[in-house]
Amino acid sequence: xxxxxxxxxxxxxxxxxxxxxxDCVVADPEAVLSMSTAALAxxxxxxxxxVNRFCTGLGLKGFPDFKLQLAAExxxxxxxxxxxxxxxxxxxxxxxxxxxxxxxSLDTVQAALDDSAxxxxxxxxxxxxxxxxxxxxxxxxxxxxxxxxxxxxxxxVIADTDIINQRMITANLxxxxxxxxxxxxxxxxxxxxxxxxxxxxxxxxxxITAPGSPVAQHSDLVLAVACGEDTETYTPMTSRLAQLxxxxxxxxxxxxxxxxxxxxxxxxxxxxxxxxxxKQ
Amino acid sequence: xxxxxxxxxxxxxxxxxxxxxxDCVVADPEAVLSMSTAALAxxxxxxxxxVNRFCTGLGLKGFPDFKLQLAAExxxxxxxxxxxxxxxxxxxxxxxxxxxxxxxSLDTVQAALDDSAxxxxxxxxxxxxxxxxxxxxxxxxxxxxxxxxxxxxxxxVIADTDIINQRMITANLxxxxxxxxxxxxxxxxxxxxxxxxxxxxxxxxxxITAPGSPVAQHSDLVLAVACGEDTETYTPMTSRLAQLxxxxxxxxxxxxxxxxxxxxxxxxxxxxxxxxxxKQ
DNA sequence: CATAATTCTGTAATTTTATTACATTTAGGG
DNA sequence: CCCTAAATGTAATAAAATTACAGAATTATG
Numbered sequence: 001x002x003x004x005x006x007x008x009x010x011x012x013x014x015x016x017x018x019x020x021x022x023d024c025v026v027a028d029p030e031a032v033l034s035m036s037t038a039a040l041a042x043x044x045x046x047x048x049x050x051v052n053r054f055c056t057g058l059g060l061k062g063f064p065d066f067k068l069q070l071a072a073e074x075x076x077x078x079x080x081x082x083x084x085x086x087x088x089x090x091x092x093x094x095x096x097x098x099x100x101x102x103x104x105s106l107d108t109v110q111a112a113l114d115d116s117a118x119x120x121x122x123x124x125x126x127x128x129x130x131x132x133x134x135x136x137x138x139x140x141x142x143x144x145x146x147x148x149x150x151x152x153x154x155x156x157v158i159a160d161t162d163i164i165n166q167r168m169i170t171a172n173l174x175x176x177x178x179x180x181x182x183x184x185x186x187x188x189x190x191x192x193x194x195x196x197x198x199x200x201x202x203x204x205x206x207x208i209t210a211p212g213s214p215v216a217q218h219s220d221l222v223l224a225v226a227c228g229e230d231t232e233t234y235t236p237m238t239s240r241l242a243q244l245x246x247x248x249x250x251x252x253x254x255x256x257x258x259x260x261x262x263x264x265x266x267x268x269x270x271x272x273x274x275x276x277x278x279k280q
Numbered sequence: 281x282x283x284x285x286x287x288x289x290x291x292x293x294x295x296x297x298x299x300x301x302x303d304c305v306v307a308d309p310e311a312v313l314s315m316s317t318a319a320l321a322x323x324x325x326x327x328x329x330x331v332n333r334f335c336t337g338l339g340l341k342g343f344p345d346f347k348l349q350l351a352a353e354x355x356x357x358x359x360x361x362x363x364x365x366x367x368x369x370x371x372x373x374x375x376x377x378x379x380x381x382x383x384x385s386l387d388t389v390q391a392a393l394d395d396s397a398x399x400x401x402x403x404x405x406x407x408x409x410x411x412x413x414x415x416x417x418x419x420x421x422x423x424x425x426x427x428x429x430x431x432x433x434x435x436x437v438i439a440d441t442d443i444i445n446q447r448m449i450t451a452n453l454x455x456x457x458x459x460x461x462x463x464x465x466x467x468x469x470x471x472x473x474x475x476x477x478x479x480x481x482x483x484x485x486x487x488i489t490a491p492g493s494p495v496a497q498h499s500d501l502v503l504a505v506a507c508g509e510d511t512e513t514y515t516p517m518t519s520r521l522a523q524l525x526x527x528x529x530x531x532x533x534x535x536x537x538x539x540x541x542x543x544x545x546x547x548x549x550x551x552x553x554x555x556x557x558x559k560q
Numbered sequence: 561c562a563t564a565a566t567t568c569t570g571t572a573a574t575t576t577t578a579t580t581a582c583a584t585t586t587a588g589g590g
Numbered sequence: 591c592c593c594t595a596a597a598t599g600t601a602a603t604a605a606a607a608t609t610a611c612a613g614a615a616t617t618a619t620g
Contacts, residue, residue: 015568018568052609067348072351075355085532091399096390098528098529102386110376140424326598330597343577
């Protein structure tokens with residue numbers, strides 16, 4: 001279990017000094033790394049052995065070990081930084097930066113994504129008669145990907161990336177249907193109109209988009225995917241990765257809701273695909 | 281600068297004992313974390329002060345500080361582990377696991393992706409008269425995404441996910457064209473045939489696929505995307521994320537090759553898109 | 561409400577660990 | 591081959607962490 005999370009846990013049974021120590025560490029973990037037992041003891045007005053007992057009480061070998069664990073944990077949770085790519089960079093350099101920036105955007109999305117919104121979205125999709133997915137531009141491929149994943153659940157799924165088709169599909173929606181609008185900026189006019197129309201016809205609209213955007217405003221439920229704009233010329237487009245992970249989360253939570261009924265579907269699908277593949 | 285990379289650097293000017301110490305740390309960094317100066321000194325047969333001087337020589341405060349830095353670095357580079365999702369998991373738990381697994385698959389892809397292959401692929405695409413992208417199933421959305429990104433370069437790009445269309449397109453390829461085949465397993469028969477036909481007509485085939493697979497065997501150049509099969513029921517499909525990052529890398533390297541000529545294109549594209557969006 | 565039992569905390573002593581000071585050796589340059 | 595400078599080791603010192611024990615606080619129980 002994670003050290004800092006453990007210390008933050010206010011429910012844990014802890015003595016008065018242990019509490020003081022935990023609070024101090026949580027308040028400024030970095031600072032603790034450069035302290036000795038004596039320094040930390042003085043900081044929270046306890047004796048040195050108390051600091052040591054605090055560490056051993058946590059299941060560690062002692063104060064130095066505690067600092068080591070803390071350093072490791074801080075390093076681990078330290079958010080990655082998106083790195084701008086410059087024209088002089090070597091290929092391996094570029095690769096490293098792209099991977100790092102991708103990780104950074106994962107961090108951002110993870111921080112912004114709300115559990116309960118995901119849960120609600122899964123509930124809506126679980127109850128829906130059919131699921132429709134719209135996306136344009138970079139989000140078009142995300143919509144198709146989502147369709148591919150949702151096909152495994154048995155519920156009818158339509159993904160379309162043609163605004164004329166989208167209009168036609170929207171016109172046929174009813175209260176039992178669910179429309180998922182995918183847009184990074186949330187400012188695509190065609191998509192916002194689709195959301196508006198769908199809602200007018202009673203369908204539930206889920207937006208995978210920037211919170212507060214026009215598309216978000218016309219959605220019943222928003223899954224916030226907010227990373228910074230892709231301003232730099234050479235920045236990889238992290239937006240669709242973010243959206244895809246959200247799709248992953250959504251479909252997995254949905255799969256768990258569906259439970260066993262869905263495992264059978266999977267088997268059928270695997271058999272249907274078998275003949276399209278080389279044996280080995 | 282990174283500590284371990286620094287120590288690995290055999291070019292660095294270093295005294296005999298410093299070299300011994302560096303080697304020992306590089307050989308088993310974890311072990312060093314639980315050693316005292318005395319223990320480490322004994323291990324490499326040097327005196328305790330030498331160990332200390334080694335640390336200060338690295339610009340650190342002393343041996344404890346060295347251990348702290350080392351612990352932090354090990355934590356940072358320790359590969360993430362894909363975590364299986366179980367039916368009892370809470371939504372927030374599921375989310376955390378998916379993000380962690382996604383990071384893990386990024387690690388895998390990064391380790392497997394070869395610089396020089398990327399460079400060659402970029403060179404081929406840079407010189408191509410037109411670029412054609414094929415993918416089926418989960419890789420279909422990846423092909424479309426790649427198309428979306430490559431459209432920024434001015435070179436004609438076709439992405440198709442229909443096997444009949446793919447046949448027709450393949451028939452028209454010539455020596456100056458480049459076909460990119462995207463397949464996670466590399467065992468999709470239709471795609472392997474497309475690669476075969478394209479090569480017969482003289483086009484250069486780049487495979488973004490599993491090394492050694494049928495599709496790879498019919499490719500002129502392979503960008504290896506090998507992560508383990510998605511066996512577990514609830515495992516998110518990390519394959520397409522891996523492929524997408526490879527696309528990111530490829531297009532970015534391509535952008536750098538194209539240099540300034542391509543910045544103008546970007547401006548034109550931005551203007552073309554402006555009217556499809558809400559102002560704010 | 562008192563008192564016993566237990567847990568927590570601090571003082572002081574001890575041990576371990578890291579660092580400094582200085583002497584010696586070793587390696588490189590003329 | 592000698593001189594210089596850097597590198598290493600020995601011994602001493604300082605710092606830090608841990609242990610042992612005793613007193614205080616808290617909790618449970620009659």
